[in-house]
Structures are given as structure tokens and as C-alpha cells.
Amino acid sequence: MEPETPKPVQPTPPATPDEVPPGRAPAAPPPATPAPAAPVAELITIQDFARMHLRVARVLDVRDHPNANKLYILDVDLGPELGKRQLVAGLKPFMPPEALKDKLVVVVTNIEPAVLRGERSEGMLLAAQDGATVVPLTVAAPVAPGSKIR
């Protein structure tokens, strides 16, 4: 239930922020070469999409991960049904803690829990990446934490 991640896989300095997944620390190194431009994407069905549980969460607290200089540990409120959870997210190179605190974010709630450098992560925070800029998803107007996405 709590797979220990393999030992850290970031022996090189963070020269390319593009390779840092913002929502969660990498479990494996990225492929050495980029994929060819715009191959035909595998199509998914609405049923495939429905397997992914996405909800709005409010960020209650943000603190530095004690053992990883790119990671934050976040406590989030996922509403009355799911309650509070801890997430680990690779957002530290991109924003200060106060840019996340109290904000509404979007979380994949049923992704396998993982332990990332010793800290439990029970969900994946979604963010958009535009070159070296990473910006969390949010909602266009306030809704209650726990609101489902579809």
C-alpha cells in the first residue's frame, strides 16, 4: 500500500526545468529523446476518463520537503467526503509557498499513494507547464473543496 520509491533519480543538477513533473516527483528518468512531433494520439473513452477521480481541494499548508529541494509538502482539504490529505508536489522551483496557501487547486484523488523521499503523497496536484513556467490548475470561480471535476 505504501510502495517506497526507488532511490532518487536526479543525479544531475536541474538544468532543464521542463523535465520536472510539477504534480509529483519523478518515479523514473524521462526518455532520452523527445517523442516525434504530434503522432496520432491514442484515443480514450469517457469511461476511461471517469476512472480518474479529480476534485477541487483547498491548500491548507505548504512546507518544504525536508529531503528534496524541489518538493513541497502540502496539506489539502478535499471536502467532507475525502477529508484532509498530504500531497508531495514538485512545485518549489516555480512558486513560493504563499502562492499556493489557501488557494483552490485540482487533485487526482485516486492515484496510487506513494512515499516520496520519505513523505507520503496521497494524490497528484495538476499544473500546466509552459516552457519554464508551471502554473497550478484552479477554478474560474470559487467552489467548495471536494467538488468533482468532469
Add this chain to the structure above:
Amino acid sequence: MEPETPKPVQPTPPATPDEVPPGRAPAAPPPATPAPAAPVAELITIQDFARMHLRVARVLDVRDHPNANKLYILDVDLGPELGKRQLVAGLKPFMPPEALKDKLVVVVTNIEPAVLRGERSEGMLLAAQDGATVVPLTVAAPVAPGSKIR
């Protein structure tokens, strides 16, 4: 490649806005009874998540669907790689067109294309539902259309 949806499945008036999927018109009626509260969710892997292609899009145009009173037809810009696409989204009961026009939204880009009451939909716009309120997802700060979510 362009499956025609079955005939409309909304014989009753929209008494319960909760049942209107905001991102896309329903392909089948919802189950008659709600699921039991908070069963253990099926877990998914990061690889499962990666099968879903999510990108930021800018809404270029919003117009009424000619044959469905809850649906909008949107033209969106998905950036240089994917270009412009038409989406059909069940957002009309929840917001006027000007609340969407020119906004940044989040789209599942590799969901099977569908024809919804005669109009082609090439993606699913994501929105949060909080009771009778439906609010599109967006980004916490501007990024380029086509930016990937992860």
C-alpha cells in the same frame, strides 16, 4: 471515426442540474440510484493518468447549439501543435457565452470525437460541479494555449 450519438436521451425537463455533465452532453442516462457513499476508490497509476492528454485552450468563440438548449458550441485554440478545434459542452444552463469567451480552459484532447446532436465535438472541457454551480477549470496565471497539464 465520427460515431453518431444515439438519439437524445433527455425526455424530461432539467429538474436536477446535478445530472447534466458540464463537459459534454450525456451519452446515456445516469444510473437510477446514486452509488453508495465513499466506497474505496479504484486506484490508478501515473501511467493510467498519462494516457489522458490534458491541455490548456483559449476559447475563441461560443455559440448556441442549434438543436440542444443546454449545449454550447465552442471554438478553441489548442496551440501550435493541435490547432483549433470545435467542442460541444453542456455549460449553457450555468453561464453566459461571455463568461467563456477569450478565457483559458482545460480540455481532454484525446477523448474519442463524437457528434452531439449533429455537431462535432473534438475534446472535453473540464469543469467543477458544486451542487447546482458549474465552473470551468482554468489556470492560476496565464500560460500559452496548448500548454500540457501534468
